[in-house]
Amino acid sequence: GLVNAVSRRLARDAQQLRERTGTAAINTPDWLLRRWSAQYGEEIAGRIAAAHVLEPALDLCVKSDPAGWAGRLGGEVLATGSVRVTSGGRIETLPGFEEGAWWVQDAAATLPVKLLGDVSGIEVADLCAAPGGKTAGLAAAGAKVVAVESSKRRIGILRRNLDRLKLEAGIVEADVCSWVPGRSFPKVLLDVPCLATGTIRRHPDLPYLKSETDLVPLAARQRLLLEAAIALLSPGGTLVYATCSLEPEEGEQQIAAALAAHPGLTVAPVRPGEAGIEPDWVTAEGYLRTLPFHSPGGGPNVAGMDGFFAARLVKSTGL
Numbered sequence: 031g032l033v034n035a036v037s038r039r040l041a042r043d044a045q046q047l048r049e050r051t052g053t054a055a056i057n058t059p060d061w062l063l064r065r066w067s068a069q070y071g072e073e074i075a076g077r078i079a080a081a082h083v084l085e086p087a088l089d090l091c092v093k094s095d096p097a098g099w100a101g102r103l104g105g106e107v108l109a110t111g112s113v114r115v116t117s118g119g120r121i122e123t124l125p126g127f128e129e130g131a132w133w134v135q136d137a138a139a140t141l142p143v144k145l146l147g148d149v150s151g152i153e154v155a156d157l158c159a160a161p162g163g164k165t166a167g168l169a170a171a172g173a174k175v176v177a178v179e180s181s182k183r184r185i186g187i188l189r190r191n192l193d194r195l196k197l198e199a200g201i202v203e204a205d206v207c208s209w210v211p212g213r214s215f216p217k218v219l220l221d222v223p224c225l226a227t228g229t230i231r232r233h234p235d236l237p238y239l240k241s242e243t244d245l246v247p248l249a250a251r252q253r254l255l256l257e258a259a260i261a262l263l264s265p266g267g268t269l270v271y272a273t274c275s276l277e278p279e280e281g282e283q284q285i286a287a288a289l290a291a292h293p294g295l296t297v298a299p300v301r302p303g304e305a306g307i308e309p310d311w312v313t314a315e316g317y318l319r320t321l322p323f324h325s326p327g328g329g330p331n332v333a334g335m336d337g338f339f340a341a342r343l344v345k346s347t348g349l
Contacts, residue, residue, distance in 0.1 A: 057082055061242045062227065069278055074321070078276070081322035081334055086231045088115045089335075091140055091163065092132040093170050093195070099126060109306035109327025111144075112137040130195040135163040136232070138320040138338040142272035144305035145318065145342050146217050149173035155215040155262055156199070157206045158255065160184030162191040164221055165199050175199035176215070178206055207258045214264040222252045224275040228337025231322050249279045256288050260295065266347040268298065272340040281339030282317065294346035317341045 058066075058079040066075035090113045092099045100107045102125050105115035114137070115124075126132050143164050146154065150172035159165045159177035161184060168175045169192070177199045179185050185203055192199060202209065206220075225244055230236050256271060263269050271288075273280045289295055299316025302309040306327060313319050318340040325333045 059237045062237055065242070066276065069276070070321075077323045078321055078337070082231045082234065084231070084334060086136075086334055088121070089113070089135060089137045089140075090115060090132040091135045091167060091170075092126075093130075093197075099132060102126070108137050109308075110137045110140060111306060112140055112326070114326075127194075130197075133163060133166050133191065133195060135167070136229075136336040137326045138228070138324075138336040139163060139274065140167060141305055141307065141318060141320070141338065142219060142221060142270045142340045143167040143171070145270045145300060145340055146219060146268060149217060152217055153215055154217040154219060155211075155259075157218065157220045157259055157262075158222060159199075159201075160188040162188040164219060166191065166195055166197055168219070169197040169199050170195075173217075176202060176211070178202045178204055178209055180205045207254050209258070209262075211262070214267070215262055216264045216267045218259050218263050218267065218269045219272070220255060220259040220269065221272045221274075222255050222280070224248055224252070224273040224280045225277055226274050227276045228274040228320075228322065228339075231334060231336070245277060245279050249284070252280060252284055253287065256284055257291075260288065260292060260343075260345070263345045265345055267345050269343045269345070270340055271343065272338065274336055274338055276321070276337045276339075281319070281341075282313075282315070285315075285317065285341045285343070288343070292345075296344050296346070298342040298344045300340070300342060315341075 063075055066078055092113055096107045096111060096113050100113045103115050104117050105113045108114055121134060149168055152173055154168050154173040154175050156165050156168060156175055156177045160179045165175055165177045179188060185201060225240055225248060226236060259269055275281060297316050300307060300312050300318045302312055311318055311320050311324060320335055320338045322334060322337050324335050326335055
């Protein structure tokens with residue numbers, strides 16, 4: 031009876047309740063709203079929260095012919111190169127799934143790979159590689175990928191994804207922090223485990239499964255992973271650090287600490303226009319920072335993308 035009464039009240043007074051409380055307050059735990067307001071301002075925090083109530087579209091990374099696959103799937107090619115599909119249905123039944131023509135990956139998540147530039151024929155270390163979207167992106171671009179992952183279960187997922195896509199990568203089961211391959215790499219991609227607050231639009235339960243206290247051990251682990259990635263990078267090489275978190279401790283602060291500790295490390299700024307990146311996705315420091323309400327170009331059906339941070343770093347040839 032109580033549940034029915036509350037439900038009827040919500041249905042009857044929905045608009046009044048929305049106006050009284052606001053979208054951000056309804057859908058966002060206090061600890062997150064407070065953090066976002068401090069980091070981005072109250073207006074942006076409200077827009078982030080509002081984006082989380084909208085159903086996200088399905089973004090696909092295609093191996094070739096994005097326009098052709100957009101036509102077959104009734105989708106649209108985004109400025110970033112992904113194909114966005116707004117029709118429903120099971121992913122496994124869509125044309126192209128069985129033959130491995132594409133994989134599911136949010137438009138924002140494709141950008142770190144593209145920030146590495148031309149990787150054709152180049153050996154790239156993909157650290158913390160599973161479930162494999164970025165590994166697939168590198169392999170499809172012609173890179174000689176060494177995918178490093180510590181979880182045996184996640185390596186299984188990575189292998190299955192690559193098998194379906196008919197893409198190849200060398201897979202290493204190892205903790206990045208203790209991995210000693212005996213050589214360095216001209217390009218390194220590190221997508222760190224994180225609080226994942228940039229993916230709430232796809233995982234609405236996430237803010238209630240995690241808490242602010244999770245940031246401390248995560249940030250400590252990220253610092254170690256970044257140090258290991260820097261050590262694996264060849265002099266003159268390029269490192270892209272990425273995280274699907276909106277929290278500065280997992281993004282900007284990690285890079286600031288790395289730059290302070292390594293004078294020979296410099297930022298290669300992200301430029302508006304490369305890889306379809308819009309000017310308002312680039313920070314004053316030259317980092318990539320997408321927010322859930324950003325739109326990756328195109329028509330009215332392409333609003334929204336995951337919140338992502340990425341920094342592109344270059345190691346001095348003197349190191």
